[in-house]
Amino acid sequence: MTSDESRGPQRVADAEAFAADLDVGARNPLGWQGSLIAGVALLWAVLQVYNASPMPALIAQWTGLNWFYVNSDIERIIHLAFGLTLATLAFPMFKGSPRDRIPWYDWLLIAGGLFATFYLIVFSSAIADRAGLPTTGDLWASAIGLSVVLIATYRALGLPMVIVAFFFLMYVFFGDAEFFPDAMQWKGASFGKAMWHFWMQTEGVFGLALGVSASMVFLFVLFGSLLEKAGAGNYFIKLAFALMGHLKGGPAKAAVVASAATGLISGSSIANTVTTGTFTIPLMKRVGFPAEKAGAVEVASSTNGQLTPPVMGAAAFLMVEYVGISYLEVVKHAFLPAIISYIALVYIVHLEAAKMGLEGLPRKGAARSLAQKLASLALGVAVFCALCLGIYYGLGWLKPVLGSWSLPGMMVLFFAAYLVLLRWAAQYPDLEIDDPNAPFTELPEPGPVAKTGYYYILPVVVLIWNLMIERLSPGLSAFWATLAMIFVMLTQHPLKAMFRGEGLSDWARGWAEFLDGMISGSRNMIGIAVATGTAGIIVGTVSLTGAHQVIGEFIEAISGGNLLLMLIFVALFSLVLGMGLPTTATYIVITSLMAPVIIAVGAKSGLIVPLIAVHMFVFYFGILADDTPPVGLAAFAAAAISKGDPIKTGVIGFSYDVRTAILPFLFIFNTELLLIDVTPAKAVFVFIVAVIAMMLFAAATQSWFLTRSKMWENLALLLIAFTLFRPGFWLDMVEDPYVEVEPAKLVELAGNAPDGASLRARLTGENFATGKIDTVTVRLPLGNQADGDGAMRLDRHAGIAFRTEDDGKVYVDNLAFGGDLQQQGVDFDWEVEAVEQEADRMPKEVFYAPALLLLLLVIWLQRGRVRRAQPATA
Template sequence: MADNPKGAPGQAQLSGDDLQDLVASTDTGARNPAGTAGYIIAGVALCWSLFQLYIASPLPYILSSFTGLGLVLNDAQSRAIHLAFGLFLAYVAFPALTRSPRDRVPIQDWILALAAAACALYIFVFYHELAQRPGLPITRDLVVAGLGMLLLLEATRRALGPPLVIVALVFLAYVFFGSSPVVPDIIRWGGASFSRAMDQMWLSPNGVFGVALGVSSAFVFLFVLFGSMLDRAGAGNFFIKLAFALLGHLRGGPAKAAVLSSMMTGFISGSSIANVVTTGTFTIPLMKRVGFTPEKAGSVEVASSVNGQIMPPVMGAAAFLMVEYVGIPYLQVIKHAFLPAVITYIALLYVVHLEAVKNDMPVLEKRIAHPLPVTLMRTGITIASMVILAGIVYYGVAFIRYLVPGISGPVLILALLGVYVLLVWYAAQGQDLELDDPDAPVVQLPIATEVLKTGLYYLLPLVVLIWFLMIERTSPGLSAFYAVLLLIFIVLTQKPLKALFRGLQSDTGRAFAEGFADLVAGLIAGARNMIGIACATAAAGIVVGTVTLTGIGQVMAEFVEFLSGGNIFLILVYTAVISLVLGMGLPTTANYIVVSSLMAPVIVTLGAANGVLIPLIAAHMFVFYFGIMADVTPPVGLASFAAAAVSGGDPLKTGFTAFFYSLRTVILPFIFVFNTDLLLINVGLVQAIWIFCLSLLAMLIFAAATQGFFMTKSRLWESVALLLVTFMLLRPGFFLDLVQPPYEQIEPQRVFEAVENEPSGAEARLVIRGPSFENPDEMLERTMAFNLGEAGETGEARFEEATGLPVRIENGTVIVDEPLDFNSFAGRTLSNMDFYADQPVQLTAVEVTAADRMPRQVFYIPAVLILALVVFLQRRRGGTIAGKPVPRPAV
């Protein structure tokens, strides 16, 4: 396996060294040569981290103001340098083939690395010249662009394997040969010359050096570096230990601890594979010991690790891309993503619990056991203490700013450092954490208070990050910079301070040297973790450039609509399948760029064209969820193969079981597209708490239904009933629509009056009927949905601004004229209607949201009654667990 890092691991359980090699070959590069080559690779990686810290800091502006030199880089220049570092390291850190040497860098790779970096730096060096001749590349530009594209694709193949390269090549082929007769008519376009394509892809900010690479340079690197530094400081081990201390003693405890530790690791990791191996190396053997099969143990780890990619604040770097693509603030993205992510993790804990209960799995002994009332009281005190502490910090900072406004910054920094020193002193009173050997015959669970004591100061960088993001409202990049700055200080000083507090003054020099070595190693590891992401965002820019150049997005919309027949549910199903296929083998960042560029607009456009308004953030979250599921699902399923390598189980069976465990992640996107309350869109705090509790209950019931076990083993009709309850709780509006129509029809002649009377943000549906452009005797009909925007304008002005449709009323008939903007939503949707035929295009009906409907929450009543019936029958029936009679099992 060491010689084939990207191949299937089969059923053989890999050694620790092989697992680290698997992670290296996927994330950081399998090459780690000794001697001069090793120093060069490490030095370049270190310089990359320092460069990213420099451009994220206020330092360029300070130096520019003092020296008068232009030391502040614009986006195009910083992206070029960022990609140059990534391409150089891709060639020297990743071997070309499985048989290529790993203990040295062949001369041809040095040449390719320098050439690739030079092609990227060309944008930096000749930035001003390129800006003076946009769209008019000279021969030298085209040579560099063509060579750069080839070198980028090869670097991407080395760092990420062939899937993303194949996707990029397919899109490039479409750019050049889209006019070929072999291309189906539905997707054919005029094609582009080499000059036009290279200008789009390499020389302009619309392709490789576009938004995706900009997000990688400005935000993603710092968050990856933050995670790497936090792990290097020891926080990864701390999170795993804490998870086992809190949950390890429960039934199926190792699996529950795997879920919790993977969630916490997901905060600091952008790689589902690294998450699987990091936490799975310890959790999977323990899961197997308490009764999980190798496949189920690996599946739990896969499901929890992949879900780490949907967990704020990083979301596998997709959160920062959503800011750019959706056009909303970062905090809004986090707000919309938070509830589904938390619910899916709690539901996975319940899935694990049901697996453990129905198989009567043993529990690991807890070293200190407390009665249930004491445990509940301690938990309540802990939560209350955290809330009170958060309030003290918030109002304490506000008081200091009010008391000493001129010097509040230095005072707060000193206070933070004082808290840090105090927490390190507290940690120094005990022993440092050591990771237990999962293969040891006896596992002694750690005590939560002791674990927490050793690593409380690890939470300070997270507090700083969240503070700057949510309270100070600084940019994600600057927030991560300050958090990394504190981490650098922690890595440098934690060991010397502990030695000092433990009375080992003679060891402080050695401890400081170790801290400095950890700092350098963390900076290098952070840069090496970014190689694949830099290549991925650059290569995915080819897809974005193709979509912009060719209009393939509109073609995809027509294709999906043709397959679905305009049925909104089928539109979502086909979009989910396409997103799943497009995401196969791609890292999270590239995955999201590809599926969001192609498929998110499809959902929004086709939804509105068929009478359903879908918020843009809901569409992006939908395709993102299904894109990352490709990491789980065979035949690719990289995370499943990695978990099978740890567990020794069958990779395909692991993948299918993990997909089964992830069904709650599959069902949620369909729900929040129709019930946007789950994304906390226009929802207040009290309502958000209610939605959380209700949605959580629904997902727990869904987990029980899919597991075939609730209070006891479920009969088939009981599982169906639980699925019905889930649907009624999550989508009560569906049943209300069956009883009372959701829209009220208004005569088309009163369209302006109706529009004028609707409140701000109201929705209107227009039924438009007209002759087909291809066959005037055939009449087509469209039901289009529009958001009417703000109230206050006249009905005619509001209608025209919202719809872009010119209409006139003649003899009681509302005639629709051809839209002036052919590229508008209305222009594209009605493009197949003939506006100049004898029979005019007409507005035949206007529908507005119906008033005086009963509340949809009425359908919670039958849902609760059905649930109560299932509970009553299962408790009355009792059952067996693992062949043992259990008269009244608890949930």
């Protein structure tokens, strides 16, 4: 054994300790204190599952008592109380604090947190009666509560988020101080007003973000934890290696696929890096990847796991509330960029392996011909498509047939499928967790590996069924999926033993995995719970002071009103703020501050940006902060395993993630990438074109396509990729996208528009906040023709009414207070300059033709160089 291999287990232990420090807490005392931490975590998980279930409502209905029913306000309070308690118990205060016991000052912090949170429950009626008039007790509870939240955040997440929150608090109290620039100053708030705003109502700590964490995020994180503890994480890793390990640079490609699979159930880039990286990084190094590149591949794969639905680092559920669309819509919009990003990363790994001349790992069995490989690939694709179609259409067809019996019918179908797949799995040995530093001889066959864990898919099918077909809420869907997962955990080992002729044994193993999964799920939630609480301070500051308008004006000023420059500044701001912050917190903060700015500047530039595109934009750059030096927490976790330079690992990982950084800019200008207003056939076409474009972009950034590329070839590939991503850019240079219609016809056009249509109008008027004359372009949704004439459709769906003067000019006569138009700057008496209708133009796809011809030229030239190099190599 080499010295490098002998240090392997220590590297894994170092990485796991690093992840524990950051994700679940490094304190694990023995004796009753250890049992207390486990007991509190288990109780939190049980209460969350119970509250998400239909049981509280049923008990209240049967008994007439509401004691067992917890409303959303109390749910948030209890959720934070558990988060603060576990953060204090599980995370040491300082590096030198004891990890084998709980010191005396932590008991005081626990007591303070419980006092401040349960004060809100005990005195809820009195607090409601004296709204806005805090007593001395209110102020003490608020001050103690905010202090404990900030301390818990420091323990669980480090200083960066505390510093950001502290800065916002200082702005609340000292916003009129001279050290703030004149443009940023505001009148300041009293201590009583601030404490009431942040703690005693739902505008601050107990705001929307904490509510989403309590009602939705916990169940999905718990579901992922249970799936991991049941063995699904190891199954995904083994399956990825069996399928892809034999390819060029196979271990690295398998790392990407395994991280994508575990990212579906994890939602944490650091946990994802450690879970898959302990196995993938040593194998990548073994086939020739340098330590930093091996770590960078794992980091890029793991951070991208947060792009992938259904969890998306908990941001998916926040988008539901902030954007005001359904969870399924969020998943639909997020799906295509995530898949494109992962395909591009696999291709980058392939290019890196080609540049280094690396090969894959040997596979068990005889080598297969190209025809056999293609036939196997075609069969695999056909089976996967058949399963997807069967789940969607088969289960969708069962719903109306079963009617009110759909739930028990699906339970029977689930149990039958579970028994069949489990009997199939029992015919093969259980997958063991391998030592990544042990001698590796050959890859296993993918078929037997796949059959050992097909039944893990069933709880995911339950989740999809409830979300897409039953149309249940995300929280209730996750509850039923979690229930299915618990059933699988408790029964898989005894039933396998029975199918193997060993009797119904091994019950204890299932119960141990279940308890471990419940406790682990709660500990995984600590950081999210305290992060959403602290993010509430920042969001509360924005709502109290209007800070987003100040920052927005600053960004708009330095960008000169240029939309592209403004997006670049927002991206940089997101990266800097996201360093050291969890993705959830980064998303909340950046969205609160910057989303209105992007929408407003876009409207002034004539670009109407859908709200979901704005939120996805800031979310993507918040994710990239996890591997951006000098903080790059995921890069440090990977370096702990690879023993490479963490800064260099982060730099290389960020270079791999450039393809992720380019996507947000693209879907701001081309919303088809988010599957907005596209048909299913168009969605397939967009996917194929976008994948080709992203692979070409990756090839250009890696300076390698079929062989090493020349500079002009890289520029050509970038030009081709840009054209495939946004052909409308060239079409707009040839033909105007819109024709202007006189404003007097606005109401008439609204009345004649088809169902689901909208009008695009350009308005101008005085911005009362700045005193300047602004011009914005807005979209006016019109609903259906059955809703009335043009004026009624505009009033009902766009929240606006117009009046036409004798001279033919049209002005805003009425406007919905707080509506989308008012948020974009439109106000009373603004004039309609023009109504813009889409021009009848040639298809933008015609520009694909010259781009593809240029691509063929590059391919022809590079293939020629490859052919000429082969004899010399031989």
